[in-house]
Amino acid sequence: MSWATVVLVGIVAVLGLFWFQPWKLFTDTRVDDALPVIEVSATPTGVASASPVSSPSATAATGNQVLAAGDFVTHEHKTTGTAQIVRLADGRHRLVLRDLDTSNGPDLRVWLTDQPVVSGVAGWRVFDDGVWLEVARLKGNRGDQVYDLPASVDPADFRSVSVWCKRFSVSFGAAELKTV
16 A cells, blocks of 8 residues: 555545544533523412422522423434423523533534424434524533523424434434424
């Protein structure tokens, strides 16, 4: 084998490693953002009870409300957890990913989209077909994450959240946002 062939093979190997980043299959990034406390409501008997999405330390109403929520389904990689759109007491909106668990990957993003969530392989590539908003780079592939939504965004315009691999244009997993 000539030295030119060795150099060419080396260049192709380095580019392949950069593009696919296979080591991410064996590493995890855990995020534990502080989750917004959800409004505490009174039951019909007058006894205060916390919403099932409240922080265990919630003792008083904060005015924060879950507007829409949904559980993640698996697409390209096994993905579990819950996505929520939360309106804060001051009127701002946040996207909350609770107990997210997915594979790590190259160039992962959090997208809000107007597309429905389709299970299985048929749902892997639908999210860039319509209107979508790249909220941010995914902070980590495990844990609780909170993303501020721009004031110009109306959460009602979107019906799903996708953990989107921008490099390969594929969804790792998605959650349909249903009004609560």
